[in-house]
Amino acid sequence: MVYVGIDLGGTNIAVGAVSEAGSILAEAGCKTLASRPYQAIIKDMAELVQKVIRKAHVTEDEVKAIGIGIPGVADDQGMVFNCTNLGWVNVPLRAEMQKYIHKPVLIDNDANCAALAESVAGVSVGCKSSVFITLGTGVGGGIIVNGKLWSGGHGRAGEIGHMCLVPDGVPCTCGRNGCVERYCSATALIRTAKQECCNYVDTAILQKAGGNIDKVNAKMVIDAAKEGDASALRVFNTFARYLALTISNITWFFDPEMIVLGGGISHAGDFLLDSVRPLIPPCQMFEKLALPRLELARLGNEAGVIGAAMLGR
Amino acid sequence: MVYVGIDLGGTNIAVGAVSEAGSILAEAGCKTLASRPYQAIIKDMAELVQKVIRKAHVTEDEVKAIGIGIPGVADDQGMVFNCTNLGWVNVPLRAEMQKYIHKPVLIDNDANCAALAESVAGVSVGCKSSVFITLGTGVGGGIIVNGKLWSGGHGRAGEIGHMCLVPDGVPCTCGRNGCVERYCSATALIRTAKQECCNYVDTAILQKAGGNIDKVNAKMVIDAAKEGDASALRVFNTFARYLALTISNITWFFDPEMIVLGGGISHAGDFLLDSVRPLIPPCQMFEKLALPRLELARLGNEAGVIGAAMLGR
Secondary structure: EEEEEEOOOEEEEEEEEOOOOOOEEEEEEEOOOOOHHHHHHHHHHHHHHHHHHOOOOHHHHHHEEEEEEEOOOOOOOOOEEEEEEHOOEEEEEEHHHHHOOOEEEEEEEHHHHHHHHHHOOOOOOOOOEEEEEOOOOOOEEEEEEOOOOEEEOOOOOHHHHHEOOOEEEEEEEOOOOOOHHHHHHHHHHHHHHHHHHOOOOOOHHHHHHOHHHHHHHHHHHHHHOOOOOOOHHHHHHHHHHHHHHHHHHHHHHHOEEEEEEEHHHHHHHHHHHHHHHHOOOOOOOOOOOOOOOOEEOOOOOHHHHHHHHHHOO | OOEEEEOOOOOEEEEEEEEEOOOOEEEEEEOOOOOOOHHHHHHHHHHHHHHHHHOOOOHHEEEEEEEEEEOOOOOOOOOOEEEEEHHHHEHHHHHHOOOOOOOOOOEEEEHHHHHHHHHOOOOOOOOEEEEEEEEOOEEEEEEEEOEEOOOHHHHOOOOOHOOOOOOOEEOOOOEEEEOHHHOOOOOHHHHHHHHHHOOOOOOHHHHHHHOOOOOOOHHHHHHHHHOOOOOHHHHHHHHHHHHHHHHHHHHEEEEEEEEEEEEHHHHHHHHHHHHHHHOOOHHHHHOOOOOOOOEEOOOOHHHHHHHHHHOOO
């Protein structure tokens, strides 16, 4: 059988026909143009599905299901009730898609899809359990248990970005305080880097930004830290310490075989792993138990399409 | 089939023959006398197994497996490498037990067993997913996914007591700081109550302790809070706020259908639930998603035996 995956983003729509083993057989894509009515966007998605089916030289009968990864949350009925980047509120995504294609349509969060993709065709292949953490503008996550995606009892599982890391800490966009996302995202890294730039005007971070604090981005901080700049190292180590605490909390609660780091910050590569691993606090009571392996995601941008497709497997 | 469960505690050993549905058919028990050699303790356990099989009027052929709940952690081979209350280090529990009884022997943490028991025969029956939190001298937990106990990739899952709640917070017995156990256990409730007694000598807590701060216990704090004593309410509400944060973190990470509170503090009953529920911080992003149901454990002391037995189901 063949599975079609749709990675619906705020900027681009990517669609792929994917094999049982998680290989992309054919791809197609277009701009989302998110300000359009949802009906027009979903019509484009349906046309892209037909296109990849043709490109993959399979018949519609050979397609088992359509999976859609969204930057938000849908309910059991395929109703998307929260999708900030698209401005979608209560969009009947499944029902609208099934006007064009008479196949099962499965919908899940994009970070959940990435977690599934890595477990089917990426770094966590063969792991019975894994947790994927995406470190981007925000922080998301996905949980694999017994080889299957765990979306939770109400579709909220893996929202690692909104676990509380610091009681009464930095205010979060969700209305609460001290969420992981406020300490372990690219946004957080940039925020603390800007504070550092105010205190240490000779930092290499500011040089890379051409002296303009508003141009500081995560790559500049990471590059300056790799070069040994003291301010950048302080900023990055603070970030790494909070990430290590988050990883530790996941370890003691869920104890997966592997924890996978993805998203923009994961492009820091071994520098990220080497910074975080020594900061995971050891626990004397369970020192004989192995910790989950900590690894980098492997699939990059393809994870969205592959994971969405694998929802139907 | 019949399942035998053994609840191995630091003070008592309780053994029961348990039906497929989680009902206790026959029981037996003895003192642990934990300072004895482990061989003597395990011999007693084996004799109690034979005894409950006879009392339940079943043949040994009808017994499918023996499950043992321990206050510690065992590896895949049934080797107990950490069991503080018993002083056990590297005790080959399964191998020793199988000298007497030729049945599969399954071993898991006592909090995991309680989680399983509640899901088979207690408050969380019918829930596909649940998380059990035991609020006693320490804080433990157990996770049920798809109706099965989840012990993790390395046997550590559900160690809720050692998730970090307050970075750089109160030092923990595990060698780290700010663990949940330091804020949400009976020990923590008593610690903050004693601090309060130092500041407010006219508190009802201290009256209940006969003016002797060393005699303050969790029940006195809860009783004084129920009576409306201002100091006791401050102490209990601080406790409830930390517990609510812990429940919130479990909700955003794992999103179980139900979260079950057990252990000594859960005897505060509806007063505990009514204190904690309003303190679970709402999240504007997902306000339409139902939260996990928060309930009290129902099985009490029997949970240990029933859950241990159900390990073999």
